[in-house]
Amino acid sequence: MMGLLVFLFGLIIGSFLNVVIYRLKHKKNFLKGRSFCTHCKKTLSAIDLVPVLSFIFLRGKCRHCQKRISKQYPMVELGTGIVFLILYIKFGLTLEFFIHALFSVFLIIIFVYDLLYYLVLDVVSVPAIIVGFAGSLLLGLSLTNLLIGGIIGLSFFLLQFVISRGKWIGGGDLRLGLMCGFMVGWPKILVLLVVTYISGAIISVFLLASKKKKWKDSVPLGIFLTLATLVVILFGDKIIDWYTL
Numbered sequence: 001m002m003g004l005l006v007f008l009f010g011l012i013i014g015s016f017l018n019v020v021i022y023r024l025k026h027k028k029n030f031l032k033g034r035s036f037c038t039h040c041k042k043t044l045s046a047i048d049l050v051p052v053l054s055f056i057f058l059r060g061k062c063r064h065c066q067k068r069i070s071k072q073y074p075m076v077e078l079g080t081g082i083v084f085l086i087l088y089i090k091f092g093l094t095l096e097f098f099i100h101a102l103f104s105v106f107l108i109i110i111f112v113y114d115l116l117y118y119l120v121l122d123v124v125s126v127p128a129i130i131v132g133f134a135g136s137l138l139l140g141l142s143l144t145n146l147l148i149g150g151i152i153g154l155s156f157f158l159l160q161f162v163i164s165r166g167k168w169i170g171g172g173d174l175r176l177g178l179m180c181g182f183m184v185g186w187p188k189i190l191v192l193l194v195v196t197y198i199s200g201a202i203i204s205v206f207l208l209a210s211k212k213k214k215w216k217d218s219v220p221l222g223i224f225l226t227l228a229t230l231v232v233i234l235f236g237d238k239i240i241d242w243y244t245l
């Protein structure tokens with residue numbers, strides 16, 4: 001029962017994240033104003049804003065202009081709901097749940113934004129670094145642990161940044177490296193880097209095989225990095241257990 005409530009809470013937060021992502025892109029204050037259709041700009045009423053369900057009942061179309069509503073909306077809502085549910089199963093309603101839920105919120109925003117616009121915004125990544133650092137301290141990770149995690153996360157990407165003279169990865173990825181180092185600490189940062197590169201390699205091969213990408217196109221590293229951080233937050237202990245068994 002509690003799990004269901006946490007899942008619904010995740011859906012609502014996910015719905016809010018969609019608004020945040022849209023308003024970040026269009027430079028609007030996401031705390032003010034009511035939600036509207038991105039095509040016809042008509043204000044949406046409460047019945048159109050029920051996470052996932054509205055999308056299903058409206059068959060993915062705006063009530064007013066009949067234009068398609070992006071699948072991004074229900075996907076982000078469902079994704080956030082599922083992440084919150086797994087966190088609840090893992091931690092219960094504890095401080096660990098709330099801090100990791102907060103990490104996830106930042107990770108989901110960065111993931112979706114990078115996927116849509118190939119960009120990691122400083123207004124998101126810088127607060128995420130601070131939240132990652134403060135959150136992990138609150139969870140009892142030592143300052144030394146966090147510094148090691150942060151330095152490994154940062155230097156791994158800094159090395160590639162220097163070798164490729166900024167061609168493979170951008171400054172935004174460096175900040176993300178620091179962020180995920182702080183969010184997961186040592187030794188999970190190592191698992192995180194491995195997961196990032198394995199998932200990055202698999203998906204790149206898929207994209208190349210389906211001819212959606214050419215070699216020269218850069219693949220947004222931010223989506224793999226944030227996905228890997230989420231995976232490590234949710235399943236990091238299990239992955240380490242398997243590996244050391």
Ligand SMILES: [Zn+2]
Nearest residue numbers: 037040062065
């Ligand atoms: Zn519309």
